[in-house]
Amino acid sequence: MAHLADLARIDLDDAELDHLAPQLNVILEAVASIGAVGDLDDVPPTSHPVPLTNVFREDVVVPGLTAEQALSGAPEAEDQRFRVPRILGDEQ
Amino acid sequence: MTATTETLVPFDEVVAAYDPALGLEIHVELNTNTKMFCGCPATFGGEPNTQVCPTCLGLPGAMPVVNGKAVESAIRIGLALNCEIAEWCRFARKNYFYPDMPKNFQTSQYDEPIAFEGYLDVDVEGETFRIEIERAHMEEDTGKSSHVGGTAGRIHGADYSLVDYNRAGIPLIEIVTKPILGTGAKAPLVAKAYVSAIRDLIVALGVSDARMDQGSIRADVNLSLAPKGSGALGTRSETKNVNSLRSVERAVRYEMARHAGILAAGGSVLQETRHFHENDGTTSSGREKSDAEDYRYFPEPDLVPVAPSREWVEELRATLPENPAARRTRLQAEWGFSDLEMRDTVGAGALELVEQTIAAGAAPQAARKWWLTELARRANDTGVELSELGVTPAQVAEVQALVDAKTINDKLARQVFDGLLAGEGTPEEIIAARGLAVVSDEGALSAAVDKAIAENPAIADKIRDGKVAAAGALIGAVMKEMRGQADAGRVRELVLEKLG
Ligand SMILES: [Zn+2]
Numbered sequence: 001m002a003h004l005a006d007l008a009r010i011d012l013d014d015a016e017l018d019h020l021a022p023q024l025n026v027i028l029e030a031v032a033s034i035g036a037v038g039d040l041d042d043v044p045p046t047s048h049p050v051p052l053t054n055v056f057r058e059d060v061v062v063p064g065l066t067a068e069q070a071l072s073g074a075p076e077a078e079d080q081r082f083r084v085p086r087i088l089g090d091e092q
Numbered sequence: 093m094t095a096t097t098e099t100l101v102p103f104d105e106v107v108a109a110y111d112p113a114l115g116l117e118i119h120v121e122l123n124t125n126t127k128m129f130c131g132c133p134a135t136f137g138g139e140p141n142t143q144v145c146p147t148c149l150g151l152p153g154a155m156p157v158v159n160g161k162a163v164e165s166a167i168r169i170g171l172a173l174n175c176e177i178a179e180w181c182r183f184a185r186k187n188y189f190y191p192d193m194p195k196n197f198q199t200s201q202y203d204e205p206i207a208f209e210g211y212l213d214v215d216v217e218g219e220t221f222r223i224e225i226e227r228a229h230m231e232e233d234t235g236k237s238s239h240v241g242g243t244a245g246r247i248h249g250a251d252y253s254l255v256d257y258n259r260a261g262i263p264l265i266e267i268v269t270k271p272i273l274g275t276g277a278k279a280p281l282v283a284k285a286y287v288s289a290i291r292d293l294i295v296a297l298g299v300s301d302a303r304m305d306q307g308s309i310r311a312d313v314n315l316s317l318a319p320k321g322s323g324a325l326g327t328r329s330e331t332k333n334v335n336s337l338r339s340v341e342r343a344v345r346y347e348m349a350r351h352a353g354i355l356a357a358g359g360s361v362l363q364e365t366r367h368f369h370e371n372d373g374t375t376s377s378g379r380e381k382s383d384a385e386d387y388r389y390f391p392e393p394d395l396v397p398v399a400p401s402r403e404w405v406e407e408l409r410a411t412l413p414e415n416p417a418a419r420r421t422r423l424q425a426e427w428g429f430s431d432l433e434m435r436d437t438v439g440a441g442a443l444e445l446v447e448q449t450i451a452a453g454a455a456p457q458a459a460r461k462w463w464l465t466e467l468a469r470r471a472n473d474t475g476v477e478l479s480e481l482g483v484t485p486a487q488v489a490e491v492q493a494l495v496d497a498k499t500i501n502d503k504l505a506r507q508v509f510d511g512l513l514a515g516e517g518t519p520e521e522i523i524a525a526r527g528l529a530v531v532s533d534e535g536a537l538s539a540a541v542d543k544a545i546a547e548n549p550a551i552a553d554k555i556r557d558g559k560v561a562a563a564g565a566l567i568g569a570v571m572k573e574m575r576g577q578a579d580a581g582r583v584r585e586l587v588l589e590k591l592g
Contacts, residue, residue, distance in 0.1 A: 007386060009189050047182060047391035053399040056160030059124050062131025064145030070257070071141060073151075078240075080140040081254035084191040087237065 098374075099353035103277070103345060106317070106352040112279040113325055114272040114344065115314035116223075118290050120265045120300050121233060121307070122165050127261035128232045129156030129199060129395075134263065136306060140256035148261035150195030156394055158183075162263035163206070164408060165299040166230045167400055169265050170207025171409050172293050173225045178206050180399045183230070183392040191255050192235040200266075202389040205229035206398065212293070213417060214285040216278050218435050223286050224270040235260040265299075271325065279315075279348065284341040287311050288441060289416065291337075295444075296413040304335050305480070311340055315347040317355060326351070327361040331375050334368050337441070337477055342373040350375070423447065427456035440468055441478050445485050452489035462488050466506055470513065483512050490519045503576045504528045531577050537570075540578075541586045544569040555591045563587050 001021045005012045012020065034040070067080050076083035106112075127134050130147035146154035170177050184202035210225035236259050241251030267290065275282040291309055294302045301308045311334045316326035329351070331343045351361050365378035414422075420443070424434045427450065437446055442463040449459035463478060467488070471481045491508050494500050500508065500523060511522030523529055531537060544566050545552045554562040563584060570583045 007187075007388065048393065048396055050396070052396040053180070055157060055396050056163065057126075057131065057157040059126050059159055059161035060131065061126050061133050062145075064130070064132045064143065065149075067139065067141040067144075070144045070149060078254055081238070081256050082141070082191070084237075084253050084255055086250055087191060087239070087253050 098350050099357060100346075100349040101352035101356060103349060106348045107277040107279075109320055110317040110326075110348075110352055110355070111273070111320050111322070112275060112344075112348055113316045113318065113328070114269075114275060114279055114283050115328065116267075116269045116272070116283060116286055117312040117314070118267045118287065119233075119310045119312075120169070120267065120290075120294055120302075121309070122162055122263040122265065123298075123300050123308075124159055124161045124165065124263055126159055128159055128162055128230070128263040129261060130154075132261065134261075136301070136308075138258050141258065143258040144260070148194070149257055156199065156392075158395060158398065159263060162230065163398060163400070165263070165297075166206050166228065166265050167405060167408050168297055168412065169267070169294070169299060170210065170228050171405070172297055172412055173207065173210035173212055173228060173267065175207035175210030175225060175228060177400055177405050178204060178208070178398075179402075180204075180397055181206050182397045183395045184389045185392050186231075187388045190234070191253060192237050192257075192260070194235065194257060194260060198231060198234070199392055199395070200231035201229035206400075212286065212289055214282065214289045215435070215438060216281045216285050217439065218431075219278070221272070221275060221278075221282050221285075223272055223282075226268045226270045228265055228267045231264050231266055233259050233262040233264050280341040280344040283313060283344045284337050287340050288337050292416065292444070296416075304337070307333075307335065310335065313340060313343050313347070315344055315351065316361070317348065317351045326355075327363050329361065329364060329366050329375075331366040331368050332378065335370075336480075338475065339368055339370060339373075343368045343375060346373055346375055427460075429456065429460065433460060436464055440464055442468070445478060445488075448485035449488045449492075452486045454489040454492040458492045458495075459485075459488065462492065462505075462509075466509060470509070481513070483509065487512055487519060494519060494523070498579050498582075499523065499529055501530055501576070501579055503571075504530065528577065530579050531574055537574070537578060537583065538586060540570045540573045541566075541583065541590060543573065545587075545590060552591055555587070560588070 001017050001024060002012070004024075005017070071077040071080070071082065074082045122134070124134050126132060127148055130145050132143045132145050132148055135143070147156050167177055181201060181204035183199050184204075185197040186200045186202070187197045189196055205227035207228040208226065210228070212223045212225060213220050214223060215221075235255050235257040237253045237255050239250035239253050242249030269286070272282065272286075287309075291302050291304070294300045294309065303309070313331045313334055314328045315331070316328035318324040318326045329347055331347060334340050334343050347366070354361050362377075362380060364380045366375035367378050368375050420434065420438065423443070424431075427446075429437065437443055437460055440463070442460075445463050446456070446459045449463065450456050467478060467481060467483060471478045474481070491500075491505050494508075495502060495505055504523075507526060507528055508519050508522050511517070511526060512519065516522045516525060548566060548569060551562050551565050555566070566587050567580055567583050570587070571578055571580060
């Protein structure tokens with residue numbers, strides 16, 4: 001649980017972890033019930049419920065947002081850019 | 093911050109004791125009109141955050157749709173790399189948190205790349221190396237951060253960062269090699285030749301601007317060493333974002349020396365990313381990396397699978413440019429170059445330049461001569477690739493045309509190149525401004541020849557006795573008198589006429 005919270009960058013204290021862990025267990029148990037179905041080795045996993053392929057867009061420019069609109073939801077902006085806290089670590 | 097305390101082993105000793113293994117990951121930014129999953133322009137250099145929309149900003153509810161043109165480019169790149177094209181493949185979310193990735197995941201491909209199992213042959217000093225391609229997959233670029241405070245522009249010690257998302261979502265193709273073994277002392281050159289070959293191929297396909305200096309082709313260089321003959325694979329380092337061909341070669345060379353230093357001292361190489369420093373050719377530690385990095389990849393639920401029909405794939409195969417090896421054979425025959433001349437031309441990265449110079453009217457040997465001698469030397473002196481030198485094939489052809497017209501000679505042509513590099517205008521303008529034209533005044537030339545004969549009676553006698561080879565000394569004296577501004581062929585004629 002703490003590992004998941006860390007991966008999701010959600011800061012949880014012990015009380016919150018204790019509160020959420022049982023809820024996560026309920027989900028895991030629900031998923032585990034699939035194990036009761038039996039041998040699924042021959043069943044391909046589903047990533048999409050609709051049997052569609054090759055939905056493509058034409059390579060044509062569509063107007064997007066202005067910089068003002070784009071930045072309107074940003075907690076902080078500077079020089080027409082999103083301002084973010086100090087980044088530690090390394091660029092991906 | 094290159095406070096380097098590395099022990100570097102001389103290159104000869106590295107290759108005597110170790111076998112290098114290379115791996116290259118190249119990101120190619122496609123030149124589509126729009127981004128990978130939205131209709132925002134994918135052009136370079138717009139004002140910050142003016143080429144964005146809810147999809148590429150990762151705003152709630154926005155739905156991506158794949159750019160068909162980008163898929164087409166991906167397939168063409170895969171085919172040109174002799175890859176299989178997947179009959180069916182999906183996008184996947186690569187989950188990580190970084191401010192230049194507004195969605196908190198990068199839409200990429202994971203275990204189902206669109207192209208896989210290919211190869212590309214590269215020539216290094218007459219030896220062909222087959223580079224096996226593991227995969228080429230589609231993904232999207234990130235935004236661009238600039239760091240404020242601390243040491244100018246560096247992430248470490250910065251107070252905060254500013255992000256521009258214009259680049260976020262631009263289509264990328266990532267091309268990954270299998271480990272490249274058996275290159276020995278040629279490892280740095282093979283790495284460079286491979287990146288160069290990829291760049292040439294991308295240019296020929298017309299799918300990217302292919303500008304390394306602007307980041308539209310970016311190379312990550314993996315390197316490891318294993319004890320010679322052991323057949324093992326050592327721990328690798330990954331040098332990120334190496335942005336010129338020359339830097340690729342230098343980065344490999346440096347990492348080989350650094351790894352050997354660690355191994356020779358009984359240490360073990362850390363698996364990590366490294367940053368390359370253009371100024372001194374070194375690398376420094378980036379981020380420690382484990383194979384178990386937890387990106388929690390899963391199939392992208394908002395995009396349907398891509399299943400290119402075999403008909404489409406074959407249609408695209410028919411659009412591929414001429415295979416590079418076949419093209420080289422054809423050009424060599426057309427130009428009448430020897431194997432060595434051709435190899436040197438390719439090795440110097442001058443094939444396209446020579447081809448364009450010939451297309452602009454120069455004779456093949458003249459085009460080769462200028463690029464491989466005079467201009468190669470200047471490129472080498474300034475540490476840039478020939479193609480980045482700043483002299484165009486059209487200008488070289490123009491200089492040669494002036495030589496052919498006997499307006500200038502080879503020696504004066506070198507000064508015209510000086511002028512071109514200094515931005516003094518067209519060859520004609522430089523000749524006028526610098527007063528470089530060959531003296532065609534027969535009177536002045538004749539007087540200079542007479543003077544040279546009078547001052548060198550012994551040599552003149554030899555020529556009178558039929559020793560024509562001695563004429564060189566007199567021609568030299570005349571050229572000196574004329575300060576190089578004479579047509580040596582005409583001087584020779586005059587000398588032989590007067591003494592014949
Ligand atoms: Zn967009």
